[in-house]
Amino acid sequence: MNIFYAVLTLGALGGLFGIVLSLASKVFEVKTDPKLDLILDCLPGANCGGCGYPGCAGCAAAILAREAPVNACPSCSGLQTSRIAAVMGVEVKAQERRVAFVRCSGGDRASRKFERYVGIEDCVAAMKVSGNGTLDCSFGCLGRGTCVRACKFDAIHINAHGVAEVDQDKCTHCMQCAKACPRHVITDVPYAVDIVVPCANLEKGAQAKANCSVSCIGCRLCEKNCPTGAITVQDNVACIDYSKCTSCGACVAKCPRKLITDIHATGKVEPVAPVA
Amino acid sequence: MQWTTLFDIALGAILINNFILAQFLGICPFMGVSKKMDTAVGMGFAVIFVMGLAAALCYPVNLLLDKLELGYMQTVAFILVIAALVQFVEMFLKKAVPTLYQALGVYLPLITTNCAVLGVVLLNVQNDYNFIESVVYGITGGAGFLLAIVLFASIRERLEFADPPKAFRGFPIALVTAGLMALCFMGFQGLRIPW
Numbered sequence: 144m145n146i147f148y149a150v151l152t153l154g155a156l157g158g159l160f161g162i163v164l165s166l167a168s169k170v171f172e173v174k175t176d177p178k179l180d181l182i183l184d185c186l187p188g189a190n191c192g193g194c195g196y197p198g199c200a201g202c203a204a205a206i207l208a209r210e211a212p213v214n215a216c217p218s219c220s221g222l223q224t225s226r227i228a229a230v231m232g233v234e235v236k237a238q239e240r241r242v243a244f245v246r247c248s249g250g251d252r253a254s255r256k257f258e259r260y261v262g263i264e265d266c267v268a269a270m271k272v273s274g275n276g277t278l279d280c281s282f283g284c285l286g287r288g289t290c291v292r293a294c295k296f297d298a299i300h301i302n303a304h305g306v307a308e309v310d311q312d313k314c315t316h317c318m319q320c321a322k323a324c325p326r327h328v329i330t331d332v333p334y335a336v337d338i339v340v341p342c343a344n345l346e347k348g349a350q351a352k353a354n355c356s357v358s359c360i361g362c363r364l365c366e367k368n369c370p371t372g373a374i375t376v377q378d379n380v381a382c383i384d385y386s387k388c389t390s391c392g393a394c395v396a397k398c399p400r401k402l403i404t405d406i407h408a409t410g411k412v413e414p415v416a417p418v419a
Numbered sequence: 420m421q422w423t424t425l426f427d428i429a430l431g432a433i434l435i436n437n438f439i440l441a442q443f444l445g446i447c448p449f450m451g452v453s454k455k456m457d458t459a460v461g462m463g464f465a466v467i468f469v470m471g472l473a474a475a476l477c478y479p480v481n482l483l484l485d486k487l488e489l490g491y492m493q494t495v496a497f498i499l500v501i502a503a504l505v506q507f508v509e510m511f512l513k514k515a516v517p518t519l520y521q522a523l524g525v526y527l528p529l530i531t532t533n534c535a536v537l538g539v540v541l542l543n544v545q546n547d548y549n550f551i552e553s554v555v556y557g558i559t560g561g562a563g564f565l566l567a568i569v570l571f572a573s574i575r576e577r578l579e580f581a582d583p584p585k586a587f588r589g590f591p592i593a594l595v596t597a598g599l600m601a602l603c604f605m606g607f608q609g610l611r612i613p614w
Contacts, residue, residue: 148487148489149489149492152483152484152487152489152492152496153492153495153496153499156480156496156499156500157499160499160500160503163503163507164503164506164507164510167507167510167511168510170514171510171511171513171514171515172514173513173514263580264582265580268580
């Protein structure tokens with residue numbers, strides 16, 4: 144008889160709560176747009192914050208409210224973006240894919256000869272120890288991994304020279320590394336570029352040369368040899384206008400510092416096809 | 420109503436028999452949501468909220484079970500009550516107090532089957548607390564949880580910058596830290612108030 148009471152009581156309690164909950168779900172119903180879940184499904188779910196909203200759910204809500212464009216997520220592939228656009232019923236223009244790029248290649252070639260940093264392994268902390276951190280160059284990458292920890296996609300790593308390097312295939316252009324970098328040495332470039340100038344040193348030639356063996360000294364040899372006028376020296380450092388660059392490699396061959404590099408090492412002469 | 424009794428209960432729940440560091444209940448959220456200070460604070464307040472409500476709601480349910488001589492069904496019945504309560508509270512907050520819902524956010528459903536919440540209602544029965552004592556025990560038990568998780572989160576934020584041996588990085592060193600904190604809290608065992 145006892146077990147009968149037990150089953151009856153618990154059954155009654157369960158039934159009561161069930162009824163109360165189902166009533167409550169009607170009474171306290173908050174209407175959410177079914178599109179919200181559809182959009183959320185298309186987003187990567189890494190909550191990287193690259194869009195500027197609090198996580199993917201925040202971004203989905205903003206897209207739904209038309210506060211953000213359908214391609215607000217910098218980490219989404221074209222396919223995902225077009226699916227979001229389909230949900231929202233708008234067209235999306237194809238965008239050029241861009242990736243993060245570290246404007247430094249110095250590392251151990253610019254580090255101070257008679258100092259050793261033994262503090263917290265963090266660029267912000269290293270910056271605070273001494274004005275230039277641990278480099279002779281006051282512009283370069285400190286290589287203490289603040290950007291590596293900021294990256295949600297495992298796309299940036301410290302290379303053998305102690306400089307952060309972006310894995311272009313993994314990079315989603317959320318630019319969290321650039322925000323984390325206390326040196327502001329990370330920018331972005333189009334995904335398809337071949338020729339890069341990995342230096343951000345704005346000092347005059349002699350000083351730049353003394354501080355690092357792979358710095359841009361602003362000699363203008365690249366500028367003079369560029370057939371399309373794509374590369375110019377601005378503030379003592381070479382800058383490439385990628386709308387003009389044909390990846391011909393003339394600057395790579397002429398650079399006396401072996402700084403300008405062809406990252407894909409193709410050395411092709413014909414112009415690259417424009418990115419879809 | 421003896422204020423001193425209530426004070427005794429509160430002191431016991433927060434310091435002497437702290438739910439996490441002395442009774443080892445609710446370790447899962449303690450380890451899981453203590454990586455950052457702000458999430459730890461959010462979780463702590465959500466626990467206070469749910470523990471207080473659960474203690475209040477489980478009291479009449481226990482009376483009912485006692486009347487039907489079904490005391491051995493406590494655990495099952497309380498799990499049912501707490502799960503339903505959390506669901507209900509979540510729905511209610513979403514509609515009525517969206518700001519609080521946003522603040523507690525994901526932590527509310529996380530507590531549904533938290534053993535600290537279940538522990539508080541079972542201990543209420545064990546200690547023969549009346550209604551007010553139960554609610555005080557629930558809320559202060561939650562406050563003890565908040566204290567422990569906030570202390571732990573502040574230590575873990577510093578641990579991020581520590582350089583322990585590789586095998587100890589992450590959870591192992593956090594568990595060692597939690598053990599040391601529990602040892603410290605054992606120091607409160609001798610605390611008595613001579614009324």
